Amino acid sequence: MLDSGGNVHVVAINKSTAPQVVTFSIPGYVSAVGALLTAPAFDSTSGITIGGQTFDGSTNGAIQGKHLQYPVTVGKGAFTVTVPAISAVILTASK
Numbered sequence: 001m002l003d004s005g006g007n008v009h010v011v012a013i014n015k016s017t018a019p020q021v022v023t024f025s026i027p028g029y030v031s032a033v034g035a036l037l038t039a040p041a042f043d044s045t046s047g048i049t050i051g052g053q054t055f056d057g058s059t060n061g062a063i064q065g066k067h068l069q070y071p072v073t074v075g076k077g078a079f080t081v082t083v084p085a086i087s088a089v090i091l092t093a094s095k
Helices: none
Strands: 008-014 020-025 031-038 073-075 078-083 087-094
Touching (some): 020 087
Antiparallel strands (some): 031 087
């Protein structure tokens, strides 16, 4: 997905019980950051995190906790990320 600021967002979902290495080629983009998405189970309604943050315990809808960047390797026009078992990573690439 391309946002209004020109950043590209890609979601890599790993349904496997083993980590998976994923490489994206996004021509013209030179940097990227990742955010790990986790939950206790596929049907969880609590314990869900996005980049280490959660809405659990929020009384006003504001996200709680410190944002943690997930490592993305950048090289040779490609972005590589390891997606842990049964989780997902949002990759945000910028020019």
